[in-house]
Amino acid sequence: MPASLLRSRPVRLSGSGIGPFDMRDYLPLVADQRVTLDVRTFPLEGVEDAWADAIGPQAALTAT
Numbered sequence: 001m002p003a004s005l006l007r008s009r010p011v012r013l014s015g016s017g018i019g020p021f022d023m024r025d026y027l028p029l030v031a032d033q034r035v036t037l038d039v040r041t042f043p044l045e046g047v048e049d050a051w052a053d054a055i056g057p058q059a060a061l062t063a064t
Helices: 003-007 023-031 044-052
Strands: 039-043 058-062
Touching: 039 044, 044 058
Parallel strands: 039 058
Antiparallel strands: none
C-alpha cells in the first residue's frame, strides 16, 4: 500500500481485539507515554525478516 494513500486518508483499525478505533484518538496517548507498544523494529530493508518473525512482539519497520 503506498504511503501517500495512508497519509491522505483517516486510518481506522479493526480486528484489534477491542473493536475498531480511530488512530487520531490513540496516537496522543502513545506520544504522552500513557500507552506502551511492545514492538520489535526492523530496518525497511529487512521487511522479509519482519514478515518471517512470527514469535515475540509486533514487528515495525523503520526508515533509516
